[in-house]
Amino acid sequence: MSIPLTPLSCAAALALALLLPQPAAAETILVSNEKDNSITVIDGASLQVMRTVPVGQRPRGIALSRDGKQLYICVGDDDRLDVLDLETWRVTRHLPSGSDPELLAVHPDGRRIFVANEDDNLVTVVDAQQGAVITEIPVGVEPEGMGMSPDGRLLVNTSETTNMAHVIDTETHDVIANVLVGARPRAAVWQKDGARVWVSSEIGGTVSVIEAGRWEVTGTIEFRIPGVPREAVQPVGMVFSTDGTRVFVALGPANRVAVVDARTLQVQRYLLVGQRVWNLALSPDGQRVYSTNGVSNDLSVIDVEQERVVRSIPVGRLPWGVVVRP
Amino acid sequence: MLSRRQAFSAAALLAWACFAAPDSAAGQTRAGGAVLRIGYLGLLPDRRMPNTFLDPPPQDEGVQGARLGIADNATTGRFTGQEFVLEERLLRDAEAVEPAFRELLAEGIRFVLADLPAPLLLQMADLPEAREVMLLNLGAPEDALRNESCRRNLLHLLPSRGMLADALAQFLASKRWRNLMLAVGPQPGDQLYAEAIRRAARKFGLRIVADKPWTYNPGARRTDTGHLSIAAEAARFTQGAPAYDILVVADEAGDWGDDLAYRTSDPRPVAGTQGMVSTSWARPHEQWGATQLQRRFRARAGRWMLPRDYAAWLGTRALGEAATRARSTDPEAVARQLRDPGFEIAGFKGVPLSFRDWDGQLRQPVLLADARSLVSVSPQPGFQHQFSELDTLGTDRPESRCQFR
Numbered sequence: 072m073s074i075p076l077t078p079l080s081c082a083a084a085l086a087l088a089l090l091l092p093q094p095a096a097a098e099t100i101l102v103s104n105e106k107d108n109s110i111t112v113i114d115g116a117s118l119q120v121m122r123t124v125p126v127g128q129r130p131r132g133i134a135l136s137r138d139g140k141q142l143y144i145c146v147g148d149d150d151r152l153d154v155l156d157l158e159t160w161r162v163t164r165h166l167p168s169g170s171d172p173e174l175l176a177v178h179p180d181g182r183r184i185f186v187a188n189e190d191d192n193l194v195t196v197v198d199a200q201q202g203a204v205i206t207e208i209p210v211g212v213e214p215e216g217m218g219m220s221p222d223g224r225l226l227v228n229t230s231e232t233t234n235m236a237h238v239i240d241t242e243t244h245d246v247i248a249n250v251l252v253g254a255r256p257r258a259a260v261w262q263k264d265g266a267r268v269w270v271s272s273e274i275g276g277t278v279s280v281i282e283a284g285r286w287e288v289t290g291t292i293e294f295r296i297p298g299v300p301r302e303a304v305q306p307v308g309m310v311f312s313t314d315g316t317r318v319f320v321a322l323g324p325a326n327r328v329a330v331v332d333a334r335t336l337q338v339q340r341y342l343l344v345g346q347r348v349w350n351l352a353l354s355p356d357g358q359r360v361y362s363t364n365g366v367s368n369d370l371s372v373i374d375v376e377q378e379r380v381v382r383s384i385p386v387g388r389l390p391w392g393v394v395v396r397p
Numbered sequence: 398m399l400s401r402r403q404a405f406s407a408a409a410l411l412a413w414a415c416f417a418a419p420d421s422a423a424g425q426t427r428a429g430g431a432v433l434r435i436g437y438l439g440l441l442p443d444r445r446m447p448n449t450f451l452d453p454p455p456q457d458e459g460v461q462g463a464r465l466g467i468a469d470n471a472t473t474g475r476f477t478g479q480e481f482v483l484e485e486r487l488l489r490d491a492e493a494v495e496p497a498f499r500e501l502l503a504e505g506i507r508f509v510l511a512d513l514p515a516p517l518l519l520q521m522a523d524l525p526e527a528r529e530v531m532l533l534n535l536g537a538p539e540d541a542l543r544n545e546s547c548r549r550n551l552l553h554l555l556p557s558r559g560m561l562a563d564a565l566a567q568f569l570a571s572k573r574w575r576n577l578m579l580a581v582g583p584q585p586g587d588q589l590y591a592e593a594i595r596r597a598a599r600k601f602g603l604r605i606v607a608d609k610p611w612t613y614n615p616g617a618r619r620t621d622t623g624h625l626s627i628a629a630e631a632a633r634f635t636q637g638a639p640a641y642d643i644l645v646v647a648d649e650a651g652d653w654g655d656d657l658a659y660r661t662s663d664p665r666p667v668a669g670t671q672g673m674v675s676t677s678w679a680r681p682h683e684q685w686g687a688t689q690l691q692r693r694f695r696a697r698a699g700r701w702m703l704p705r706d707y708a709a710w711l712g713t714r715a716l717g718e719a720a721t722r723a724r725s726t727d728p729e730a731v732a733r734q735l736r737d738p739g740f741e742i743a744g745f746k747g748v749p750l751s752f753r754d755w756d757g758q759l760r761q762p763v764l765l766a767d768a769r770s771l772v773s774v775s776p777q778p779g780f781q782h783q784f785s786e787l788d789t790l791g792t793d794r795p796e797s798r799c800q801f802r
Contacts, residue, residue: 211473212469232473234743247477251722274748302747
């Protein structure tokens with residue numbers, strides 16, 4: 072049977088085509104809204120907000136479970152982790168986290184979650200299956216960044232007031248090295264090859280590149296943006312391009328994301344995004360970087376190939392963390 | 398070419414990486430690590446009848462901030478093999494200050510956090526044995542201490558009155574609230590605060606259309622119907638004033654400044670030492686991670702952090718940070734680090750804080766806040782400076798009258 076090409080059926084077909092997710096971006100973007108106690112869920116194909124899910128108080132750090140079916144959420148003012156089921160969109164479980172959880176890292180074994188307790192100078196290790204605390208590891212003042220090495224052997228935690236990156240053995244839970252970095256370190260991100268870990272310093276205005284094993288800073292990146300006071304340059308979130316050649320660095324109230332050559336450590340470009348940009352996430356296909364902009368309450372969409380900001384999506388108040396579910 | 402800042406960080410990190418045994422110059426701890434001993438010298442304010450019982454003035458303002466700073470330093474010290482000890486001398490009698498100071502120095506202490514009135518502070522700084530000592534000023538906002546009375550061995554952690562006045566004036570200029578009425582209390586501090594407001598008005602193009610001393614002593618305000626007499630007095634005080642945009646009060650002790658808002662003849666906002674205050678720290682401040690410091694402080698002290706606590710915390714943290722970066726608790730190395738132009742500390746105000754080399758004042762943003770909200774933070778956008786926008790507050794290098802001796 073053939074379908075006659077009427078204007079109506081054309082419109083219907085067009086509408087259908089627009090509604091169908093493009094396979095290249097059939098992803099879901101999840102954003103924590105610190106002041107709204109909610110998670111905004113965005114469809115990666117249409118870049119439309121699909122739903123806003125209420126969660127516990129002051130959600131900041133978020134991470135996917137290993138199987139991608141659940142989202143672990145640090146709800147700092149409730150002193151726990153919420154587990155959000157990504158099928159039913161309901162918080163199905165709470166996990167203990169220690170006091171004031173801010174950021175977390177899921178071990179490749181899928182079982183252990185490492186949580187930074189911002190007001191307790193601790194990293195708490197949680198068993199996600201048992202729902203129990205395994206141990207607590209003393210670190211510096213205001214622990215924040217949590218960078219799990221690709222092989223899961225090491226965790227790098229930053230402490231914002233101590234100004235250090237603490238290297239933790241994930242088996243023995245010992246702190247094996249402490250590396251002094253610039254003031255108020257935030258994120259710790261590993262290269263895929265595990266050779267170096269990058270640490271951003273919000274008040275220092277720099278990114279320190281630390282060589283694994285030697286635990287020394289072997290490179291420091293500074294950012295100079297014409298017309299922007301040095302004090303406004305506050306590096307926080309970082310993400311590598313899929314091929315590892317470029318690093319995107321969120322620069323806080325400078326309202327820009329820097330594109331850095333991972334080999335030469337030179338800044339190639341500054342991309343203007345929303346206000347006070349903090350955290351970044353890469354889409355699974357490597358085509359986009361998403362940024363949470365805490366003051367303008369939106370999410371910027373960066374085209375990685377063109378190094379261009381292509382869209383801004385309003386989300387909740389004080390958007391903080393962002394992850395992408397394939 | 399490496400900038401000085403880069404070179405400094407590189408050098409500090411290199412030194413760190415070598416991870417030699419902690420130096421032994423400043424004494425050994427039980428664990429064998431290095432110790433930095435910090436003195437705290439505080440003259441407690443007289444107990445007086447407070448203007449309100451809502452916020453009774455605590456007897457531990459300042460020292461609680463130092464104690465928190467020591468705890469923060471200790472956490473870092475666990476990883477660096479450095480220990481920090483606070484030697485507290487809290488005194489009620491001004492006569493006891495000098496002996497207590499000498500006692501601290503005799504114990505080998507080279508850094509003293511000082512919460513003293515300006516004359517006493519200078520008296521300590523000028524003692525012959527204080528030459529190699531660094532005093533960290535927590536309580537004296539006098540602009541003279543940053544100018545004609547400056548001393549090489551003084552660092553100022555709290556903002557000067559000039560900085561507070563400039564912060565307010567910048568805000569008023571950016572709001573275009575250019576006409577001020579000034580109400581000045583009888584205390585010497587009030588007079589100096591008013592003088593700072595007058596200078597700031599000239600600097601930022603504001604007009605003081607009325608400048609009046611507040612002489613009424615509202616002692617009977619708490620009696621029944623006391624509110625009527627204070628309201629009548631405030632109305633009389635402001636009646637017939639030339640058109641003004643805002644009433645600026647100079648009442649550092651908080652004796653009467655809170656009694657003017659809503660009682661003026663014309664409906665005008667109040668700012669200065671009451672109303673919207675210009676301050677280094679305020680309860681509503683929660684930006685740039687300040688929530689963490691507020692919480693940490695409240696958990697420890699059982700009350701809110703006050704400006705003097707913040708200054709003491711900053712001073713202690715600056716010493717801790719200098720010891721960490723210098724990889725040494727040797728007083729000379731720590732002092733060198735504090736004086737290094739590249740030395741910066743984080744103070745929960747979104748920008749790095751550093752010491753001005755021409756007068757020892759800590760550069761810092763100033764908050765404008767009322768009891769329950771943060772209104773603004775100065776420097777205001779648009780007030781630019783060739784070196785640091787923070788230097789638009791207070792005495793800048795070109796106009797400084799400080800000649801260290």
